[in-house]
Every structure is written in structure tokens, then in C-alpha cells.
Amino acid sequence: MISGEDDVKNAVLPILKLLSITLFGLILSHRKVQLIPKATFKTLSKLLFVLFLPCLIFIHLGQSVTLDNIIHWWFIPVNVVVSTAIGCILGVLVTLICRPPPQFFRFTIIMTAFGNTGNIPLAVVSSVCHNTDNPFGIDCYSAGVAYASFSQWVSVILVCTLVYHMMEPPMEYYEIVEEEDQISEIEEVPIVTEDLSRPLLVEAEWPGMEDKETEHCKTPFIARLFNNISGISNPTIPDFESPPEEGGSTSPKSLRCLAEPRMVRKIRIVAEHTPIRHILQPPIFASLVAIAVGIIPGLKSIVFGSDAALEVITDSLDIMAEAAVPSAMLIIGGMLTEGPEESRLGLRTTIGIIVARLFVLPVIGIGVIFLADKWNFLVTGDELYRFVIFLQYTTPSAILIGAIASLRGYAVSEASALLFWQHVFAMFSLALYLIIYFKFFLVYG
Secondary structure, eight states: OOOHHHHHHHHHHHHHHHHHHHHHHHHHHOTTTOSSOHHHHHHHHHHIIIIIHHHHHHHHHHHHOOHHHHHHTTHHHHHHHHHHHHHHHHHHHHHHHHOOOGGGHHHHHHHHHOBOOSHHHHHHHHHHTTSTTOTTOTTHHHHHHHHHHHTHHHHHHHIIIIIHHHTSOOGGGEEEEESSSSEEEEEEOGGGOOOSSOOHHHHHHSOOGGGGOOTTTTSOHHHHHHTTOOOOSOTTSOOSSOOOOTTOOOOHHHHHHHSOOHHHHHHHHHHHTSOGGGSOOHHHHHHHHHHHHHHOHHHHHHHSSTTOTTHHHHHHHHHHHTTHHHHHHHHHHHHHHTOOOOOSSOHHHHHHHHHIIIIIHHHHHHHHHHHHHHTTOSOTTOHHHHHHHHHTTTSOBOTHHHHHHHHHTSSHHHHHHHHHHHHHHHHHHHHHHHHHIIIIIOOOO
């Protein structure tokens, strides 16, 4: 029988281990010490993104996944959508109670709804499973990493589609400049001009952000598209109200007959300007390859196993995968060294988001797990499966939101400040809810 003291030990020690690694990163990158410059952390972030994390995902997800497992694990990706939907509702409540500045209404909802389902759950699972006497058994590490990796593709799709468009700069931040009775361009009001130097959090989960910028990523493209602001000079922006060119023989009626419906055209243009191509990043590609290898028995026996033909390669990947979690925590330490930037969000709204995301959402998550178990949505008798699902409700906001904020040129300093404070308080909230979960909800075998 596991005692209450062991519950506290199993919950607190993993967080203390991760905190220790984070403190190393913080100290090494501190301005007064500067043993490791910011450029080195950005390089480390790129290595984590393109090498260490894909290796970790491929090795453990590929070994664990089978076609039967994919069928049984269906609730893991679905739970990402469920937790995000609940977070959106909490975000709306935060806006109603805390009343943030109007231009940060959507931002408040986003920061409350979209959690970190990537590096943080992987780090917590790795730390919990590091000891041989962990509460989940001998296969804790490999199975836990596989569970945590299986949901990442859903989060990336949500961020690259829904979050990307919700982070569009508000229309009131832009002014229409008229020249010769014609709207020639839309210029940004000087008050929202962002510093060109990006904080480390932009590089933490999406290195090379500067290469992802498009022509309209920093403009209220959708707002002016659906508000029918016509006469914009840029040829790539559709003009719905423009009259036919002079000298043209085609009548307006015939043009309406040949053209697609206006709303359909607008939706198509929005889809064309959605960065779907960014979804297939190295970690997601590693997940897809791992699933493909895992569900094909003949191929799996060639790649994984003591007698596999590619054993040398997989062992090499496994060695590099060990660097993923320490690198992620060192990068978070370097991110925290930069400190919070100035924010126009307001103290009340900042506190509201932190409380809703880190302290209220986990309680709701416990209720969701209870109901899902009652309705037989979960894998019977697999406590690690339930634990990973619970972690999706306990993490701070996704660091990737900071990268999207930089890409869209909207609320960059607010995202940086909020992510800083969320990660500071997440150490306490994670420890608290791990103690509660291990003590009251974990069924030991």
C-alpha cells in the first residue's frame, strides 16, 4: 500500500528535478553570469526542434504504437479538443469578469484555452518515470512518452489554423489611409509597432519564425475581407465591390453568373492564407513516420527490437533522444532569464488567466476524466493513460502562441509577459495537482 508520504514524494520530486534543470538554464544565461549567450540557446532550441524531440517521439511512439493501440488511444487527441473548448469557455468568463482592454479580448481567450501539450507533458512524464519505483510500473517511460506524443499533431493543427486566425491584429489597430479618393493601403498605428528583436520564447518551440512571415500575416486580413473593405491596392487581396473595368463588354449580371458565391470565395481565400504547410514540422513528421512503422508488423521488426536490421540506427536515435527533456527545460530557464516584458493586458486580467488556466482547468479536467472513465472512453486499468490525459489540463499556455504572436505582430510583449508568469506559477500548480491526483485519484496496482 502506498502511503500519503509516498504520494507527496512521487508528486513533488519530479517537479523539483525539472525545476533544478530549469534553474541551471536560468543561471547559465543570466545577464550577470552570461556563461551561455542567447544565441547558443537559440541554436539549442533548433537542435531540440529538428533532432532531439523527433528522435524521442519516433523511438518511443514507434515502439509502443500498433493498429489496435491507435483504436484504443482515440480519446487522447480528442481530449485536446475537449480541454481547448473548456478553456475557451473559461477564457470568455475571464474576459467578462476581468474586463481586459478590448483589443485583447481574443488574446485572453487564446491564452486561457490553448495549453502546452508538447514539451511540458513529455518533461513531467519523463521525470515521474525516471525512478524505478514510480507508481506506473516498469514500462512507464516508453508508454508515457508515446501517450504524450500521440496528441501533438492535434495541438499543432489547432495552433496553425484556429490560433493563427484568432491572433490576427484587431482592425482598430490599423487606420485606412486615403489617397486621391481611393483607399491605397492599410498602415499600422504607431502605438502597436513591435520591437524587431524577438524574445527567446519565440524560438523555444518554433525556430526560424522569421522565415514563416507572409505578405499579410501582420495585417487584419480576415477582418477587412469580411467587412468588404474594397479598393485595396495590393492585387493579392480580393476586391469584392470593384466595378468592371472600363471598356469591358462583360455585364455585371453575367459576371455574377460566372463567379463563385461571395461567401464561398471569402472562405476559400481564408483557407488559402491559412499556414497549413507549417503543420508538417519535424516532431509531427516523426510522429507520422513512427505511426506508419508501428502499425506495419514487418516494418516494425526491421526497425525496432534487439535483432532488428536497423538496430544500430535506432539505438543512435535513442541516445540523442535522451537530450530532449534536459534541453527543453534549459531553454525554458533561458526564457525565464529574460524576465517579463511590459504588458498592456492589466494585472487583473493576467491574474485571471493564470488562475483559470493553472488552477481552475485542472479541477474540471479531473471531472472530465471521471466522466470519460464512467462512459468507458478510457483504456481499462491503464492509470498512466489517465495521468497523461490529466496533464493536458495542468500545463501553462503553449509557448507556440508566443511564436504566433510574433508572426502576426500582435500582443508580442503581452504573450511574453504572460508566458513568463504562467511558467513561474506552473511549478507550484503542477506540484499541487500532482499531489492531489496521486493521493486521491491514482489507483495503484
